[in-house]
Amino acid sequence: MNTFVLKLIAQRLALGLLLLLAVSVLIFVGTQLLPGDVAQSILGQSATPEAVENLRRELGLDQPAWARYFDWLGGILQGDLGTALSNRQDIGQSLWGRAGNTLFLAFWTAVVAVPLAILLGLVAVRYQSRWPDRVISGTTLTAISLPEFFIGYLLIYVFAVKFSWFPSVSTVHSGMSLGERLHAIALPAATLTLVILAHMMRMTRAAILNVMQSPYIETAELKGLGTFRIIARHAFPNAIAPVVNVVMLNLAFLIVGVVVVEVIFVYPGMGQYLIDHVSKRDVPVVQAVGLIFAAVYIGLNMLADIIAIVTNPRLRHPK
Amino acid sequence: MADTLLDIRNLTIEATAYPPGEAPQEITIVNGVSLTLERGKVLGLIGESGAGKSTIGLSPAGYGRGGIRLSGEVWVNGRDILQGSPKALRQLRGKEVCYVAQSAAAAFNPAHTLMEQVIETTLLHGLATRKEAEARAVELFKQLGLPDPENFGSRYPHQVSGGQLQRAMTAMALCPEPDLIIFDEPTTALDVTTQIDVLAAIKHAIKTTGVGALYITHDLAVVAQVADDILVLRQGDKVEMGSAAQIIESPQEPYTQALVSVRSIDHTPKAPTDTPILSVENVSAAYSNSGNNVLDGISMDLSAGQTLAIVGESGSGKSTLARVITGLLPPNKGQVSFQSQPLPGTLGARNKETLRELQMIYQMADVAMNPRHTVETIIGRPLTFYFGLKGKARRARVIELLDEIELGEGFIDRYPAELSGGQKQRVCIARALAAKPKLIICDEVTSALDPLVADGILKLLLRLQAQENVAYLFITHDLATVKAIADSIAVMHRGKVVRYGERDNVLSPPFDDYTQKLLASVPQMKLGWLEEALTTHTA
Incomplete structure (x- = not known):
């Protein structure tokens, strides 16, 4: 590791933090623009104007927006995500349990989906335009074209109702062992795998096919290497950067975009938590979750950048 | 067996x-x-x-x-x-x-x-x-x-x-x-x-x-x-x-x-005249992202209707010099004059007349032409841009130019993909010629061509020079080409001119070390040349 690479990475980290700050402003401004008033919605339509005014003062809503922004930001920097308006509970406490569940599901889905997608991509290149390629491309494309709820219910119908292998409701709680938890999330994980597989597989395939046009692939062929060795050893290392980018986008989706799957399998994740509180106009919760989602997106994309930098021999070993 | x-x-x-x-x-x-x-x-x-x-x-x-x-x-x-x-x-x-x-x-x-x-x-x-x-x-x-x-x-x-x-x-x-x-x-x-x-x-x-x-x-x-x-x-x-x-x-x-016996051209060099058409004085230039000068105090003159060959290896700065003269890269020191007038350093500051008088032909004719344009559009574009020619008049002039480059009317509706390498380079020459320039910068124009085809291109360039009195700044790494076409030569090495003058003087001893090495490295059509060259190398 040399100073040049470290400098590039430090640059990316700094940019990421700056971006996160900008996003926090956007989230705050966005939630201010939402129609309706929290106090009004808590008290209901029949509340007297005096009662609404009192509640507003109590919640600090009479302060100017910038003061509330810095108040909010200061709290977050100290690890305080604020208090939910709807039930007066600490957001941090309710959120961390949810976030843990979401990360648990995302992690195990990724453990299955990412290697599978890359392997299928490699196989598709190996048998390009022949039946394995067609089968892989066709099935993954079908899977991505079907809506998540359809795949979810289809899996429930087959594996929960017909064969009774897995539960249809993925309840997890702190008393469960790892094995029990994995059993519980099998179906949502499978659904998510089918949803993200095609995207990563196709990118792997396209990126490697692009590299396969390079003269050094001809060199490898003339060295008498087998096709799979050429793909895995000579083509794939040069296709990592685009593949990593797509993998990271999909990982981000696994964390921030799984609300439909959570609803189908009644899984206690962050998505459901967010939707519940949007309908209650609980602005602090929406802000907190929004900021966490943004942090996940920025963090993962930054990681993709850093991996691309570290795997590039031209940057790692300058002249 | x-x-x-x-x-x-x-x-x-x-x-x-x-x-x-x-x-x-x-x-x-x-x-x-x-x-x-x-x-x-x-x-x-x-x-x-x-x-x-x-x-x-x-x-x-x-x-x-x-x-x-x-x-x-x-x-x-x-x-x-x-x-x-x-x-x-x-x-x-x-x-x-x-x-x-x-x-x-x-x-x-x-x-x-x-x-x-x-x-x-x-x-x-x-x-x-x-x-x-x-x-x-x-x-x-x-x-x-x-x-x-x-x-x-x-x-x-x-x-x-x-x-x-x-x-x-x-x-x-x-x-x-x-x-x-x-x-x-x-x-x-x-x-x-x-x-x-x-x-x-x-x-x-x-x-x-x-x-x-x-x-x-x-x-x-x-x-x-x-x-x-x-x-x-x-x-x-x-x-x-x-x-x-x-x-x-x-x-x-x-x-x-x-x-x-390729290189059948026998060219008698002309002596330079007193008033050069192009004059480069003490020019230095650098690409902004690095502090090092790619060109370092370059001076040379080119007389009207003559050929100045710039010889050098990759990295010697010869293409950078072309970028400075064409206005793509402003020099950070020195002055380029054209017809005794100082040339503005940037393209934007030059008037249309100067742009017209200074044309360029590139090494890769393939990528220097829009593959979706016909030969008529390619050659016709400078005719419309500089002289306002349109329709029939333009087509007639394109045909004239096609005759000049020995291709003829039959090529006018072709696309670049339907031309051979040598024909593509001829079309590029016609495009440069269409502007009636006083000076053409030729950047390695024969390097990508087979020897016999390259020979034909060089002969064409010499004939057009005699006919139109156009000057060439001829950039190349190939000394055989230089001998065939140049009136004056500048040898460049690491951003400097190491040898400059009339052709026969530059190519006659006593040599400086670099020119000596360059000349000795050109393969000659005889057995045992390599061994001979290596002994003089080490000697």
């Missing part, structure tokens, strides 16, 4: 071509060629592009680019490899037959160290342990004159120079101790001064290891230095085969004679 390594009998190679807008056509690339190569000998395959030399050269590896079909017999070590399974071919490649590509910079995988790539096949075919293979690789690095052979292998391809990569590629081919190596234009992409060292290293390695070789090139002077026998090819047919001495000294066929 016991020591026959390679025996190609009646090899025919065909492919399906897909011309734009027409039905697919069957074309024959190689038409029933036979050849034999004894163990430990070197056979040169020579011809112009489209002669089929690379296609024949790759056949002993059982390899065909882009879906071509081989028929006939290719016997390597007593087996007809065209009958072998893909698995048998993999056993052959990298073990009995190895390959050295033209551009080693592109042929090495950027993701792995050189050592990993050099010993890969040796390990794969189980010919040695990793330790033995690495020791052998280091030995080969030493033999090929690579710097710091012990540690050379731990570097990545982008960390070493082009000439070193070409040698590393030769080491890669030699490492599994094959019987046959295919050298596919291994020195064509290198500067002359680098070429001579690589050529010597390759020749030395072939001699010490006793490996057989097919040496593919378009440069007869180069192949004469390394080959025992030479096979001359033209458009897929065998023209003539014989010993190197016989081909060079007494070629039988007219085509071979033309190849040997």
Whole structure:
């Protein structure tokens, strides 16, 4: 590791933090623009104007927006995500349990989906335009074209109702062992795998096919290497950067975009938590979750950048 | 017959071509060629592009680019490899037959160290342990004159120079101790001064290891230095085969004679006049992202209707000078004057008349033309832009210009893809000429062309110069071209002019060290030139 690479990475980290700050402003401004008033919605339509005014003062809503922004930001920097308006509970406490569940599901889905997608991509290149390629491309494309709820219910119908292998409701709680938890999330994980597989597989395939046009692939062929060795050893290392980018986008989706799957399998994740509180106009919760989602997106994309930098021999070993 | 390594009998190679807008056509690339190569000998395959030399050269590896079909017999070590399974071919490649590509910079995988790539096949075919293979690789690095052979292998391809990569590629081919190596234009992409060292290293390695070789090139002077026998090819047919001495000294066929005696131009240089059309005074320039000056205090003059050749290797700054003169890169010091008027440094500050009088022709005619435009649009664009010609008048002028460049009216509706390399360059010349310029900057305009085609282009340029009184700033790395066309010469090296003056003065002794080296490195069409040049090199 040399100073040049470290400098590039430090640059990316700094940019990421700056971006996160900008996003926090956007989230705050966005939630201010939402129609309706929290106090009004808590008290209901029949509340007297005096009662609404009192509640507003109590919640600090009479302060100017910038003061509330810095108040909010200061709290977050100290690890305080604020208090939910709807039930007066600490957001941090309710959120961390949810976030843990979401990360648990995302992690195990990724453990299955990412290697599978890359392997299928490699196989598709190996048998390009022949039946394995067609089968892989066709099935993954079908899977991505079907809506998540359809795949979810289809899996429930087959594996929960017909064969009774897995539960249809993925309840997890702190008393469960790892094995029990994995059993519980099998179906949502499978659904998510089918949803993200095609995207990563196709990118792997396209990126490697692009590299396969390079003269050094001809060199490898003339060295008498087998096709799979050429793909895995000579083509794939040069296709990592685009593949990593797509993998990271999909990982981000696994964390921030799984609300439909959570609803189908009644899984206690962050998505459901967010939707519940949007309908209650609980602005602090929406802000907190929004900021966490943004942090996940920025963090993962930054990681993709850093991996691309570290795997590039031209940057790692300058002249 | 016991020591026959390679025996190609009646090899025919065909492919399906897909011309734009027409039905697919069957074309024959190689038409029933036979050849034999004894163990430990070197056979040169020579011809112009489209002669089929690379296609024949790759056949002993059982390899065909882009879906071509081989028929006939290719016997390597007593087996007809065209009958072998893909698995048998993999056993052959990298073990009995190895390959050295033209551009080693592109042929090495950027993701792995050189050592990993050099010993890969040796390990794969189980010919040695990793330790033995690495020791052998280091030995080969030493033999090929690579710097710091012990540690050379731990570097990545982008960390070493082009000439070193070409040698590393030769080491890669030699490492599994094959019987046959295919050298596919291994020195064509290198500067002359680098070429001579690589050529010597390759020749030395072939001699010490006793490996057989097919040496593919378009440069007869180069192949004469390394080959025992030479096979001359033209458009897929065998023209003539014989010993190197016989081909060079007494070629039988007219085509071979033309190849040997190429550069038929006899140009008498003109003396410079007092008022130059272009004057470069003490110009320095740098690309903004690096502080180093790419050009350092350059001065030279060019008289109207004459040719000033800028000679230098890659990195000498000759193309940067062209960018400064055309206004693409403002100089940070010095002044360029055109017709005794100072030229503004940037393109935006120049008026249309100056732009018109200063035109440019590029090395790669392919990418210098819009592939979706017809020849009429390409040549007609400057006519409309500078002279407002439209419709019939414009078409008539385009036809005139096409006659000037010896193509004629029949080409007017063609697209660039329907032209050969030489024809494309002619269209680019016509486009430059359409603006009626006073000065044309020619940037390596013949470098990508075959010698005979290049010869035609140079003759055309000379004729047009006499006719239109246009001056050329002729940028090239090829000294033979310089001799053929220049009135004055500037030799550039690392951003400086090391020698400048009238042609005959520059090319006559006493020389400075660099010009001496440059001149001595140009391959000459005679046997034993390499050895001679190397002794004067070291002397």
